[in-house]
Amino acid sequence: MNRIKELFSRKKEKILSVYFTAGYPNLHDTGLVIQALTKAGTDMIEIGMPYSDPLADGPVIQHSSTIALKNGMNMRLLFQQLKDLKSLSDDLPPLILMGYLNPVLQFGFEKFCRDASGCGISGLILPDLPFREYEKDYKGIMEKYNLKFIFLITPDTSEERIRKMDNLSDAFIYAVSSSSVTGRVTDEDRKESYFKRLRDMKLKNPVLVGFGVRDKRTFEHPCKYLNGAIVGTAFIQKLDQGGNIEKIAQEFEQSLR
Amino acid sequence: MKYGVDEFGYYGEFGGAYIPEMLFANVDQLQKNYLGIIEDKEFRKEFLQLLTDYAGRPTPLYFARRLSEKYRNNIFLKREDLCHTGAHKINNAIGQILMAERLGKKRIIAETGAGQHGVATATVCALKGLECLVYMGEKDMERQAPNVARMQMLGAKVVPATSGSKTLKDATNEAIRDWINNAHDTYYLIGSVVGPHPYPDMVARFQSVISEEIKSQIKNLTGKDLPDLVIACVGGGSNAAGAFYHFLEDEEVKLIEVEASGLGLDSGETAATTQLGRVGILHGSKSLVMQTDDGQVTEPYSISAGLDYPGIGPLHAHLYKTGRAKFMSATDDEAVHAAFELAQLEGIIPALESAHALAVLNKLDVRDKNIVVNLSGRGDKDMDTYMKRMKTL
Numbered sequence: 052m053n054r055i056k057e058l059f060s061r062k063k064e065k066i067l068s069v070y071f072t073a074g075y076p077n078l079h080d081t082g083l084v085i086q087a088l089t090k091a092g093t094d095m096i097e098i099g100m101p102y103s104d105p106l107a108d109g110p111v112i113q114h115s116s117t118i119a120l121k122n123g124m125n126m127r128l129l130f131q132q133l134k135d136l137k138s139l140s141d142d143l144p145p146l147i148l149m150g151y152l153n154p155v156l157q158f159g160f161e162k163f164c165r166d167a168s169g170c171g172i173s174g175l176i177l178p179d180l181p182f183r184e185y186e187k188d189y190k191g192i193m194e195k196y197n198l199k200f201i202f203l204i205t206p207d208t209s210e211e212r213i214r215k216m217d218n219l220s221d222a223f224i225y226a227v228s229s230s231s232v233t234g235r236v237t238d239e240d241r242k243e244s245y246f247k248r249l250r251d252m253k254l255k256n257p258v259l260v261g262f263g264v265r266d267k268r269t270f271e272h273p274c275k276y277l278n279g280a281i282v283g284t285a286f287i288q289k290l291d292q293g294g295n296i297e298k299i300a301q302e303f304e305q306s307l308r
Numbered sequence: 309m310k311y312g313v314d315e316f317g318y319y320g321e322f323g324g325a326y327i328p329e330m331l332f333a334n335v336d337q338l339q340k341n342y343l344g345i346i347e348d349k350e351f352r353k354e355f356l357q358l359l360t361d362y363a364g365r366p367t368p369l370y371f372a373r374r375l376s377e378k379y380r381n382n383i384f385l386k387r388e389d390l391c392h393t394g395a396h397k398i399n400n401a402i403g404q405i406l407m408a409e410r411l412g413k414k415r416i417i418a419e420t421g422a423g424q425h426g427v428a429t430a431t432v433c434a435l436k437g438l439e440c441l442v443y444m445g446e447k448d449m450e451r452q453a454p455n456v457a458r459m460q461m462l463g464a465k466v467v468p469a470t471s472g473s474k475t476l477k478d479a480t481n482e483a484i485r486d487w488i489n490n491a492h493d494t495y496y497l498i499g500s501v502v503g504p505h506p507y508p509d510m511v512a513r514f515q516s517v518i519s520e521e522i523k524s525q526i527k528n529l530t531g532k533d534l535p536d537l538v539i540a541c542v543g544g545g546s547n548a549a550g551a552f553y554h555f556l557e558d559e560e561v562k563l564i565e566v567e568a569s570g571l572g573l574d575s576g577e578t579a580a581t582t583q584l585g586r587v588g589i590l591h592g593s594k595s596l597v598m599q600t601d602d603g604q605v606t607e608p609y610s611i612s613a614g615l616d617y618p619g620i621g622p623l624h625a626h627l628y629k630t631g632r633a634k635f636m637s638a639t640d641d642e643a644v645h646a647a648f649e650l651a652q653l654e655g656i657i658p659a660l661e662s663a664h665a666l667a668v669l670n671k672l673d674v675r676d677k678n679i680v681v682n683l684s685g686r687g688d689k690d691m692d693t694y695m696k697r698m699k700t701l
């Protein structure tokens with residue numbers, strides 16, 4: 052069974068997914084960060100594939116991408132790191148790759164899916180891959196390698212469109228908490244009606260909320276209505292402060308739960 | 309139309325709308341409405357009136373006698389440099405500000421390289437009393453300082469883009485991020501035939517007035533229906549798209565696009581996208597993109613801020629792929645040389661961008677042809693660069 056599916060069949064509440072950028076802060080920290088998050092009890096991990104032009108990201112994730120690329124991060128190396136990690140520990144939470152379409156296309160979409168699947172990846176988030184192109188050109192390939200495609204929705208996504216995505220997906224829906232780039236401090240009160248609306252739609256897939264989740268309050272708020280939340284910028288900021296990665300992950304997890 | 313856009317925004321394999329969901333509502337609204345609005349009678353009337361009374365159209369098609377003698381062809385300059393604000397960019401800015409108004413948007417953002425599009429946007433925002441914010445690479449703010457001052461005098465706020473090579477690509481990234489953060493009230497007034505569908509088609513339509521005028525002017529000047537050759541420089545490709553638009557389906561008209569090769573094609577310091585790029589995604593569309601083997605977009609270089617861009621509009625990628633247009637390139641030195649030559653043969657100081665188009669005249673192996681060069685802008689903004697070069701020429 053796909054690991055994401057397996058997670059959601061077991062757990063439906065307060066799911067915490069953490070995003071970090073591969074090859075950051077140091078080139079070979081990728082595996083360390085995953086292990087530290089795993090040990091801390093993170094339910095799911097999103098591994099950011101650094102890109103030169105991350106359009107949907109705010110300054111913190113942009114900076115982490117720039118440093119990761121300077122460190123020498125690339126797709127081939129990432130897959131190697133994941134393979135090495137897999138041979139060390141087989142009890143990892145579901146792993147998802149998140150990034151932009153261009154580096155994936157240059158790598159070769161099918162080859163990318165094959166390698167990702169081969170080193171234990173369960174899903175893919177590519178915010179700039181449009182719906183129509185996904186269905187037409189890429190859906191079949193992803194299914195072949197048992198990879199789940201995760202759709203983003205925003206408060207401006209129409210109900211009709213959300214239902215269409217819900218029908219097409221088979222993992223979870225990534226609800227962007229407000230129309231913004233990552234890492235923006237956004238108004239929590241305004242999100243209430245959005246969360247309620249999504250809850251009341253009774254979608255077939257679980258819904259995780261991302262963008263703007265950074266502490267206990269902003270984690271618990273979406274969890275009240277939906278299945279969990281995704282944190283990225285706030286975790287990277289903790290990594291920025293330096294120190295023992297295992298300890299950072301532990302404290303971070305505790306600060307949210 | 310062989311070279312037109314299809315219903316999904318593709319020119320052959322290039323184009324589309326590769327945008328995150330945060331921009332979907334905005335782009336979808338534009339996709340569904342832009343043609344209806346452009347074809348609306350009232351819209352057309354206001355657009356044409358502003359082009360005429362405000363921007364100063366039609367611009368002349370000028371027979372450049374001394375340049376023609378030198379290159380032994382009949383060379384006609386399409387004088388976009390005589391437009392209000394000094395470049396073709398105003399045509400598109402007027403069209404899009406009317407579009408923004410029809411869509412009820414109150415806040416306008418734009419990216420700019422040479423600052424010509426920024427000035428054009430600041431101008432139409434002043435005209436319409438709309439808030440205006442222009443993103444500009446830090447490096448470009450230095451080398452095109454007069455345009456920064458103009459934008460500020462027009463009431464726009466100029467925000468430096470400090471990432472990457474601090475040029476047009478980075479300014480565009482910042483503008484797109486701003487758009488994501490302010491999707492409800494903000495209209496993104498893109499300055500070239502780039503970006504997600506429908507921008508490339510919309511901008512090409514607003515610029516198509518250039519070739520519409522050339523078509524009737526060339527007939528008056530030569531008695532022939534069509535020119536033999538049309539030459540334009542290409543950054544994102546809006547002045548080229550405008551100059552070619554009504555000739556695209558007339559295959560007997562040869563089209564030449566001139567890219568900036570900076571210090572030379574093999575120097576690593578260049579912006580010649582079709583020569584060095586591969587198929588990729590940049591700023592919301594699939595096109596040719598200068599990038600590493602890993603798919604990281606590379607930082608281009610050109611002396612001309614308006615051509616210093618690692619991509620090219622999807623229409624142009626299609627024209628390249630199909631062979632409909634021929635692509636040539638000019639180095640910094642060749643462009644500067646061509647600028648001085650035009651200044652001293654014809655008394656016209658061209659923009660550095662336009663100088664790239666002029667720089668291929670000596671590489672053509674034709675004689676006695678009717679050649680139109682799109683003189684996309686004037687060189688006032690580039691005097692600093694020209695003066696520095698004058699000392700070393």
Ligand SMILES: Cc1ncc(COP(=O)(O)O)c(C=O)c1O
Nearest residue numbers: 424543544545546547614661685
């Ligand atoms: C005078 C002039 N020509 C050409 C360009 C390049 O843009 P495009 O290729 O869209 O015409 C610019 C851009 O700033 C410009 O100012």
